[in-house]
Amino acid sequence: xxxxxxxxxxxxxxxxxxxxxxxxxxxxxxxxxxxxxxxxxxxxxxxxxxxxxxxxxxxxxxxxxxxxxxxxxxxxxxxxxxxxxxxxxxxxxxxxxxxxxxxxxxxxxxxxxxxxxxxxxxxxxxxxxxxxxxxxxxxxxxxxxxxxxxxxxxxxxxxxxxxxxxxxxxxxxxxxxxxxxxxxxxxxxxxxxxxxxxxxxxxxxxxxxxxxxxxxxxxxxxxxxxxxxxxxxxxxxxxxxxxxxxxxxxxxxxxxxxxxxxxxxxxxxxxxxxxxxxxxxxxxxxxxxxxxxxxxxxxxxxxxxxxxxxxxxxxxxxxxxxxxxxxxxxxxxxxxxxxxxxxxxxxxxxxxxxxxxxxxxxxxxxxxxxxxxxxxxxxxxxxxxxxxxxxxxxxxx
Amino acid sequence: xxxxxxxxxxxxxxxxxxxxxxxxxxxxxxxxxxxxxxxxxxxxxxxxxxxxxxxxxxxxxxxxxxxxxxxxxxxxxxxxxxxxxxxxxxxxxxxxxxxxxxxxxxxxxxxxxxxxxxxxxxxxxxxxxxxxxxxxxxxxxxxxxxxxxxxxxxxxxxxxxxxxxxxxxxxxxxxxxxxxxxxxxxxxxxxxxxxxxxxxxxxxxxxxxxxxxxxxxxxxxxxxxxxxxxxxxxxxxxxxxxxxxxxxxxxxxxxxxxxxxxxxxxxxxxxxxxxxxxxxxxxxxxxxxxxxxxxxxxxxxxxxxxxxxxxxxxxxxxxxxxxxxxxxxxxxxxxxxxxxxxxxxxxxxxxxxxxxxxxxxxxxxxxxxxxxxxxxxxxxxxxxxxxxxxxxxxxxx
Numbered sequence: 001x002x003x004x005x006x007x008x009x010x011x012x013x014x015x016x017x018x019x020x021x022x023x024x025x026x027x028x029x030x031x032x033x034x035x036x037x038x039x040x041x042x043x044x045x046x047x048x049x050x051x052x053x054x055x056x057x058x059x060x061x062x063x064x065x066x067x068x069x070x071x072x073x074x075x076x077x078x079x080x081x082x083x084x085x086x087x088x089x090x091x092x093x094x095x096x097x098x099x100x101x102x103x104x105x106x107x108x109x110x111x112x113x114x115x116x117x118x119x120x121x122x123x124x125x126x127x128x129x130x131x132x133x134x135x136x137x138x139x140x141x142x143x144x145x146x147x148x149x150x151x152x153x154x155x156x157x158x159x160x161x162x163x164x165x166x167x168x169x170x171x172x173x174x175x176x177x178x179x180x181x182x183x184x185x186x187x188x189x190x191x192x193x194x195x196x197x198x199x200x201x202x203x204x205x206x207x208x209x210x211x212x213x214x215x216x217x218x219x220x221x222x223x224x225x226x227x228x229x230x231x232x233x234x235x236x237x238x239x240x241x242x243x244x245x246x247x248x249x250x251x252x253x254x255x256x257x258x259x260x261x262x263x264x265x266x267x268x269x270x271x272x273x274x275x276x277x278x279x280x281x282x283x284x285x286x287x288x289x290x291x292x293x294x295x296x297x298x299x300x301x302x303x304x305x306x307x308x309x310x311x312x313x314x315x316x317x318x319x320x321x322x323x324x325x326x327x328x329x330x331x332x333x334x335x336x337x338x339x340x341x342x343x344x345x346x347x348x349x350x351x352x353x354x355x356x357x358x359x360x361x362x363x364x365x366x367x368x369x370x371x372x373x374x375x376x377x378x379x380x381x382x383x384x385x386x387x388x389x390x391x392x393x394x395x396x397x
Numbered sequence: 398x399x400x401x402x403x404x405x406x407x408x409x410x411x412x413x414x415x416x417x418x419x420x421x422x423x424x425x426x427x428x429x430x431x432x433x434x435x436x437x438x439x440x441x442x443x444x445x446x447x448x449x450x451x452x453x454x455x456x457x458x459x460x461x462x463x464x465x466x467x468x469x470x471x472x473x474x475x476x477x478x479x480x481x482x483x484x485x486x487x488x489x490x491x492x493x494x495x496x497x498x499x500x501x502x503x504x505x506x507x508x509x510x511x512x513x514x515x516x517x518x519x520x521x522x523x524x525x526x527x528x529x530x531x532x533x534x535x536x537x538x539x540x541x542x543x544x545x546x547x548x549x550x551x552x553x554x555x556x557x558x559x560x561x562x563x564x565x566x567x568x569x570x571x572x573x574x575x576x577x578x579x580x581x582x583x584x585x586x587x588x589x590x591x592x593x594x595x596x597x598x599x600x601x602x603x604x605x606x607x608x609x610x611x612x613x614x615x616x617x618x619x620x621x622x623x624x625x626x627x628x629x630x631x632x633x634x635x636x637x638x639x640x641x642x643x644x645x646x647x648x649x650x651x652x653x654x655x656x657x658x659x660x661x662x663x664x665x666x667x668x669x670x671x672x673x674x675x676x677x678x679x680x681x682x683x684x685x686x687x688x689x690x691x692x693x694x695x696x697x698x699x700x701x702x703x704x705x706x707x708x709x710x711x712x713x714x715x716x717x718x719x720x721x722x723x724x725x726x727x728x729x730x731x732x733x734x735x736x737x738x739x740x741x742x743x744x745x746x747x748x749x750x751x752x753x754x755x756x757x758x759x760x761x762x763x764x765x766x767x768x769x770x771x772x773x774x775x776x777x778x779x780x781x782x783x784x785x786x787x788x789x790x791x792x793x794x
Contacts, residue, residue, distance in 0.1 A: 028566070029539070029566070030536075030537050030539060031536045031537050031745075031746075032746075034750065036537050040537070040541075043540055043541075044537055044539060044540065046540070047539035047540060075539065075566070075568075076566075076568055077568050077570060077602070079602075079604060081626070081629040081630055082568055082602055082626075082629070084629055084654060085565060085566060085626045085629045085653045085654065086566045086568075088654060088657065089565060089566060089626065089629070089651075089653025089654050090565070090566075090653060091656070092653075092654050092655065092656030092657040092660075093652065093655060093656035093660075093687050093694045093695075093722075094656065094694060095694060096660075097656075099657075139427075139428045140427050140428050140433050140437070140441055142426070142427060142441060142444035142472065143440055143441065143443070143444060144437075144440075168482060168486060168487070169425070169426070169472070169473075169482060169483045169486065169487075171472075171473055171474050171479055171483075173474060205474070205476075205479055207476060207633060207636075207637050208605055208608070208609070208630075208631070208633050208634050208637050209609055209637055211605070212605070212606055229478070229479075229482045229486065232478040232479070232481055232482045232486070232631060232633075233478055233605075233631045233633065234605070234629060234630045234631040234634070236604060236605050236629075236630065237605050237631070239604075240604050240605050240606055254486075255490065256482045256486025256487060256489075257481060257482065257485060257486050257489050258489065258490060259488070259489030259490035259491065259494075259664065260485065260489040260496075260658055260664060260665040260666060261657055261658075261665075263489075263490075263493075263661070263663070263664040263665075264660070264661035264663065264664050264665075266660070266661065267656065267657060267660040267661050267664075267665070268657040268658075268660075268661075268664070268665070269657060290490050297490045297491060297492060298490075325490075348428075349428075349429075353431065
């Protein structure tokens with residue numbers, strides 16, 4: 001039973017794929033046969049990696065070879081951080097090589113949590129099934145007291161967003177619990193007065209020894225979702241949060257630092273692996289990744305592949321994809337065309353920089369999404385929605 | 398009081414460094430002035446980043462611009478994982494940009510542990526002051542019972558190594574405590590019989606919630622050093638291990654996965670930042686990084702710069718540099734010329750693949766290092782050291 005790793009190497013650096021692949025298979029497991037006394041070789045054999053084959057691929061950056069190596073699952077515990085060390089730790093430093101895919105046998109996959117709620121569970125919490133949810137990104141939250149903070153929270157939710165995501169760089173650990181309590185009041189009010197459920201993804205931070213306790217405290221204080229900077233804390237942290245029955249709220253995975261991992265064709269990890277496969281496996285109920293729109297930072301085919309990894313056939317529940325950055329209401333038809341109904345429309349500037357303010361900015365999104373899902377065009381919807389009309393004018397290209 | 402981040406951007410992508418730098422300074426902190434109501438602008442001003450200047454640099458990959466941005470230290474808690482998110486999280490995904498340096502004001506640096514032992518403390522534990530210590534890398538440890546494992550341990554230490562480092566990919570969590578107990582017996586024997594102290598850096602792994610308990614258990618069982626895959630678990634983990642008074646053993650930082658971070662000139666982090674500055678700040682007493690020798694994976698100037706970051710003037714104790722990979726006894730003069738006496742000579746194949754076996758492989762290193770430090774040449778030393786003579790023949794270029 002093997003975990004299969006796919007590595008991408010420039011063709012010029014890989015004249016003999018079989019030799020390269022076999023070198024990796026042994027080098028990343030038992031070292032080399034010559035280093036093992038004959039008496040121990042049989043015992044070590046079951047830990048050896050196995051070269052499985054290669055194929056040539058033509059990419060914008062040139063010709064590459066993709067090599068597959070199988071690793072016995074008994075070589076590592078069922079935790080993503082250790083698996084990454086095992087299949088790419090030392091190898092990452094061995095010249096030009098990129099880890100583009102990992103696939104896991106079902107019997108091994110079962111050890112990982114996957115999303116506890118996933119798309120369906122998040123929709124149930126929101127009681128929202130007919131359209132993509134809207135998520136707003138909290139901006140400029142530095143130094144606000146809990147009351148001021150909750151005022152901004154109220155402004156966003158008043159316009160109709162379904163989820164609010166903390167700014168991932170505001171840590172404010174001393175005031176966070178109080179902030180959550182104030183925002184929870186706003187959410188409870190919305191539920192009572194408008195029968196609308198909102199989820200607030202609170203930025204989780206803390207020292208490793210206190211992170212899980214902090215998460216439980218936030219949940220106890222009323223956080224009904226948590227935002228996790230997964231790559232800064234390690235995949236094991238997300239995996240353990242998703243396995244902790246006391247942290248019974250959806251987990252929102254932020255891709256902070258991901259660009260350092262996926263951007264080069266010659267090094268690091270592929271974006272669908274790091275922001276798709278592994279986020280879902282580790283338990284992200286909702287996963288943010290760079291959108292292919294606006295200030296582009298990821299090619300469209302990669303963004304779609306991330307969407308596939310998050311939602312395609314798997315042992316795990318699907319994770320809600322949230323292609324992010326540069327989203328304004330004019331893009332909604334394109335986003336829904338690309339990702340379908342099961343996508344989170346996530347916007348920061350596209351909501352807050354609306355000419356009539358944040359509340360109207362959120363309303364423009366809501367009107368656009370509802371209308372598009374009813375089969376209307378943006379132009380038609382805008383006739384009856386001044387907020388959308390003004391948004392389309394503001395972000396006209 | 399500001400943390401200063403230096404970013405490297407290709408010149409072609411940075412026609413206006415001031416505009417780019419100011420965009421980063423605001424975009425990575427408060428967002429934009431236009432997004433903040435006038436009434437709150439004064440309050441937010443103290444959280445804004447500040448563009449500090451730029452310089453042009455010519456690198457092998459072409460012309461680049463290095464931009465400096467200052468971030469108020471009050472924006473983040475004194476933990477490296479959060480700081481990386483704050484200064485590079487979102488920005489890492491914004492096209493071609495690499496974080497090459499971070500500098501911290503002393504008043505802020507004081508919050509970080511730095512190495513508890515450092516070079517001097519490790520030397521004291523080894524009672525070894527006149528020459529570089531030798532570290533051997535455990536190979537092929539899969540599936541061995543504790544007794545078999547300790548036999549291999551004994552073989553390495555018998556030849557004269559000062560430190561033994563676990564293979565970072567052998568997790569073996571069920572047997573690890575027993576293995577440590579057996580190896581500890583070997584070490585205690587060496588101390589009694591030969592008055593030689595050996596340190597064994599045991600590979601630390603575990604789920605985030607149990608990692609610190611596991612570390613304490615390993616120390617209680619006799620581990621006198623711990624090996625940490627820092628980049629897989631996050632810098633905060635190393636930082637907290639170094640701050641935990643119950644984990645009172647040297648911490649050895651392994652660079653597994655670092656190649657995914659530092660290899661591209663256009664993305665990620667510089668190698669001196671990721672394997673020098675931050676490892677020391679977080680508390681690595683001994684830091685492994687790719688050597689510039691043998692199967693080269695890092696340019697010589699970068700390796701020397703890592704050495705400088707680990708040992709140069711700082712609030713923190715110096716961290717022992719261990720340039721690794723492709724080290725055999727013939728390289729010792731070069732290593733000592735490059736790094737001086739305060740370097741760890743770290744070898745795997747260079748010890749275990751000696752034609753006369755592991756013990757003689759270690760002996761060849763010991764004879765060579767002792768002789769070089771007495772002012773002799775390898776050729777002279779080899780006349781009286783058959784192990785060194787055979788090693789030089791084996792690895793003759």
